Amino acid sequence: MNGTPAVGIAKGPGETAHEYTFVSADCEQRLKNGEFVYYRASVEGGERRILGRISKREPVKLFPDSFLSDPSVSPDDVARAIGYSQPERELFELTVTVLGYYDEVFGAFINPRVSPSCGWSIYLAEDDLLRDTLARKRLRTHGSAHIGSLLSRPEGAVPVVLDVSEFTSTHLAIIASTGSGKSYLAGVLVEELMGPANKACVLVVDPHGEYDTLTALSNTGQLIEHGSVGEYRPRVRVFTPRDIKVKLSTLEFSDLRYLLPGLSERMEELLKKAHDRVKDRANSAWSLDELELEIGRIVERNLNSETAQVDYSGSASGLYWRLRSVLGKPPFTASQHLDLRELLRPGQCTVLQLDDVDEKQQQVIVATLLRRIYRARQRTTRKETAPGDEEYLPYPAFGLLEEAHHFAPSGGDAVSTGILKQVLAEGRKFGLGVGLISQRPGKLDADVLSQCMTQFIMKVVNPIDQNTIASAVESASRDILSELPALSKGQVIVTGNSMNAPVLCRVRERLTRHGGVSMDAPAEWNRWFEGDLIEERLRDQAVLRTPATLGKKNLFG
């Protein structure tokens, strides 16, 4: 019936309806937590392989502790000495969470709700079976992203291939503590998005300036396609903080209030009135001078009015100073901002480096940009704009936000939270997806996290962060989340819409160099004492001796 030898025998149902247990000696130690096994059952007249994941492994027979008393004596030797020389020395009871059989029509796992009877054979799932059922896409097909391979199998045996159309519409989250490889994984994802299978339009918000190595994408052979209509080569554009411009007219009043904290009620009222007026003008590209002029007009009008009861003149001077100090310098300008058509284009990855930008300004930059992209996609989809219009964006876009907890902090009032929530809730309709990357899910807004329907969860040790993940990630069962502290660098739990079942994955090697490596401080310190650096320092510190400083006596004496 089946050429594959059984690895265990079913014992009976587990604690919950979708669990069962089986017993195995597992001499070859193949039945790890997270490994996939199946049993055969008759479902609707046909035989099906009911796949499940091992969620618990408990010993039912082990050597007595007393056999382990002397580290220099193997318990096998002790057992053999008293006459036990069988290779089977341990017996385990394994709990399996049932995924079900893979239904080709639905393209999903269907749980038949038939637990295996006691005595049924349990088989280790073959690589082919997992390849065909766990991933929604086949390797290197259109709309696929190959991020690595199944952790419980040899490297490359079962590739983990994501459905790009899912996570670019229903959003993704990469959650991991520092140093566990989240930027590396994000780099792999960008490589896949920019490859010939996707030719995506990607915007990376990079608060630490560590994604500039992506520029190598253009010259990476695996990502270049020689097609019938010409060569495809991914394009990468890096915008440094100096290149980033925010047009004042794209700022909402809430942005202004956020940028200018501590305004008095009177100042806020005055600013709101002035902002409403400059915004209502036909030519919406107002400048700071115009805003100040409008403030002056309101103050003057109130002074001259017999009915007006408020004198704004005192507040106005303070407001001018604050406006100048914040909005009177880059990245805020009256007439320029990032052109969406330059920023977003299929086959192009744009990296927005925000490493020298103040955190509040970063939030405002992201908020205004997301608002503009969202509005452009909304209007283009509704056919309210035409080619040539500034808000014409005739293709879906995907944004990747590093340090997402800065842009949507939990319990915080960041100005970018609102638009992020809007994109997460409605972006799918207009072809706008976001990927959030964070090292502190506990500090990320819970609604924001729960709206990301594909999750990449790497090593997380902090219990608050673990709880946040458990409550926000619906698709991952508790047993798979219990693996979180045990994950190593480069290992990730992938769960959600882009896969048919949650999997433990080993991230593949990047095609481009990783930019987010930590600095080797001891090496830098040692470098300080190397000969060439010492000489260089001496040269720099030497007093420049010009003829004037040397004096005539020395010259002629």
Place this chain on the structure above:
Amino acid sequence: MINAGKTMSMTIGKVIKSNSHVDYVCQVYGPGEVPNVPRPEDYALGTWVKLPAGSHPDSHAVGLVYDTQLYNPDYGTFGPRLSSPSQLEVFSPDYLSETATLLGLLVVGQIQPSHATSGYCPVVAQIGAPVARMTEDEVCAFHVGEGRLDLSYYSLLLSMPNPLLPPILVSVLDQLEGLMPEHERTLRALRTNLSWRTRVDLAR
């Protein structure tokens, strides 16, 4: 307790009955029965013995002295005697020799010319079979199977309802530790665990 240091094989008695397939009773030879009468040290508790078992002349069951009994039919006869002990020596010498030392032997394996089997002996020994103390070399050979230390009788001994067996087994392990230094660590691990079980655990 252990009769250590002896290297010579010596016949110490004969099988007179059995209580089960593994439990034999041996009567120790008395004066006049053999040229060299065994001394009490030769059949102390924990002594390894062998007795012919099976049709092959070199096939022996291996046993361990686990109990001793002194047999005296005269004990309990308190009535008047017609003859004094000195007269009995002359007129009924058989009567006097009815006192005997009996040994309880637990058969825990078999040695054959080609190999040794630890655990049990499938064939039964016969009444009258001579019981000989094993040499140290024979004891070592019996405890090595396929080049490895083999004490397959260990569980059998511990499962017997005789409270003397665990301490006898501890002594056996001590003896083997001296005889087989290459297996010293394994034997010590077993000994330590057994000592704990029989001395500390039972004292709780």
